[in-house]
Amino acid sequence: MVAIIQGIGAATALSSSSSFDSKGFQLSTVKYFPERKATSFVVRSDGRLIPGSNLKARNVSGRLVTNAVAAKADTSATSTASKPGHELLLFEALREGLEEEMDRDPRVCVIGEDVGHYGGSYKVTKDLAPKYGDLRVLDTPIAENSFTGMAVGAAMTGLRPIVEGMNMGFLLLAYNQISNNCGMLHYTSGGQFTIPVVIRGPGGVGRQLGAEHSQRLESYFQSIPGIQMVACSTPYNAKGLMKAAIRSENPVILFEHVLLYNLKERIPDEEYVLSLEEAEMVRPGEHITILTYSRMRYHVMQAAKTLVNKGYDPEVIDIRSLKPFDLYTIGNSIKKTHRVLIVEECMRTGGIGASLTAAINENFHDYLDAPVMCLSSQDVPTPYAGTLEEWTVVQPAQIVTAVEQLCQ
């Protein structure tokens, strides 16, 4: 699958300025915490850059891609910025972010199975062990609960560990530590101990990997108080979110997807960190808001091509932050389009989409012209057979049908 969004393409919303004014609401000034450093820039989903951001040799606003429709990667190279940037695959972007943070702070370490000598089962930590040593890129025995707890203990005593679950599903074994210790210790200790861990790994439905290797744990973890969850979907946001997660003082779970590791994209050479709490505007539109994340973003964009040909104008938002939801970006969109479709890979029951539907109904009920529709995976263990597996996840054709139904 191809990367749809390039570098600063996230700031495309500025182009459709008329739609912002028409509803009469204003973009309130957002206050930022003083400790946010201005050594790199952060791009907000509405296109504004944080004051004091590093704008060295680029004039961002003049180079926005106004219509980020599904396009092949080779045609999008021109839109990234004045500097050419460099092209890489998603797993390399993750590694780049990780390496930059490990260079920056010697307390950052990686703990996981096969992360060291093997280089990571998806090569995210390739070549890091020879560079940083076996203690900083720690190959663990197969004991998820204990090494996750070990990461929590290390975080409490001053380190900043990143736990890699070889497959997100394995982290079910670490649920005790993630829920009780990771999420809760800051609170039960009365704020004395911080747990700046990052827990990351590939999840999602792959290519006939079987039920247990195709799990979507975002729905299982979402109730845990005290953690943040983000999902990356492009090399650009993968690197940015990885860096943000490592720098955050909160425990963050970063969800990657098995099928997205080989996405190629051109990303900026300069250092950048994305916001953990913000959603990404993928394609502005007028008729309907489609909220999605991770791999389903690409199914949505594929469906968007078809929809555009049929005369629809969908607004696609990659929510990125699964917990907490960016209700500002989502809300602005709903206030514009009045129709919402959620497309996710989670199970139907108790998934991210279910929570999001509830949040939207609670906060934006008055703005809806139609009930919120949520397309999720079927509530089945992912079957091995290719045909069955295809039917468990949402396919572009279903998205098109859903949009047509909602926009009647």
Place this chain on the structure above:
Amino acid sequence: MSSAVSAMKIHQPLPLPTTATRSPETPLFDPFKSNSSFLGSTHKLRINSLKSASSGYRRSAVVAVSDVVKEKKLNNSSMVNLITKEEGLELYEDMVLGRAFEDMCAQMYYRGKMFGFVHLYNGQEAVSTGFIKLLKKEDSVCSTYRDHVHALSKGVPARAVMSELFGKTTGCCRGQGGSMHMFSKEHNVLGGFAFIGEGIPVATGAAFSSKYRREVLKEADCDHVTVAFFGDGTSNNGQFFECLNMAALWKLPIIFVVENNLWAIGMSHLRATSDPEIWKKGPAFGMPGVHVDGMDVLKVREVAKEAVGRARRGEGPTLVECETYRFRGHSLADPDELRDPAEKAHYAKRDPITALKKYMTENNLASEAELKAIEKKIDELIEEAVEFADASPHPSRSQLLQNVFADPKGFGIGPDGKYRCEDPKFTEGTAHV
């Protein structure tokens, strides 16, 4: 004698290149004298009946040691050299503090000042004092829900612990943790965990930090050790074994202390464990396993010195099984009906505080008057702690949402575009998140 194991051969510890463990000369359990085919059905097993058959047991404090931890032939004559007067008084004071505090907890609980699950440490003071009084402030201690005395021994003020139990803001965790979650960053008390076994990986992580600091961050003088306390029930838990493996594998500076009080609520250790000799599980993972009489603070202290020394020198972890006993029930809600009164009486005779008092007076290390003065001082301290806790304020509404995230931006962005935590109602605790 009734045996804990049926039809099993005596376990010989695996001959490992790094540590060689001696099998006990006086086995605690004789497998050949079993009269029970299924262990789980025997509820009349009593530990004292086992001990009476092994005559050598009571004299020797350390039953099984590794070559690394030297066996000390402890008899009365050599014990005189074990502690100085100052050390003795310190140990005495710490144990009396633990005992008086826990007794006051019981009183306060029944008066309705604290609620929930409160697990008291009466009878086990020798373990806490024996280990923790050897530690520096920078060393870490990790415990379970029976953590009041570990926190006190490590240096957390009694008033802070009492306030925490009363649920007041002046508690060591601002009233947010409670009895089972005692934390102190200043004194490196890493908790306080409600689920057993949960704290062992955290302790392993703290030990990993210490090693990391020494080897990666090049803080050459960092020799901080971590002591993880947990019970006999926990020693059947997966996290225990996983951490024994990792600690031995990476030679982490940690001491695993099993407070074997023979009961996990109502489950006798003998009914729950295939091989009840927990110390043996150390050598299986490549670390020394030591058994010690946990009712005698001096013996515990001797073993602790070796184990802590090992860890500080970078030689790796040690598993220490302390045979001890809790005089009260599992918690204040436990009617404690299952335990044999004879067993309780047997251990009450071996009260660690009485034993130390006797030792100190008999060896002229302190007079009765001095020890009485300590007891009085502690009583006053505890009274003051209760007064302080009583007078302290309850947490206000605004505290509800604090400390959920270290960085409160984690609550996200609200529909108005502002971070939720910027909402003034947020600090009032009434904000909708």
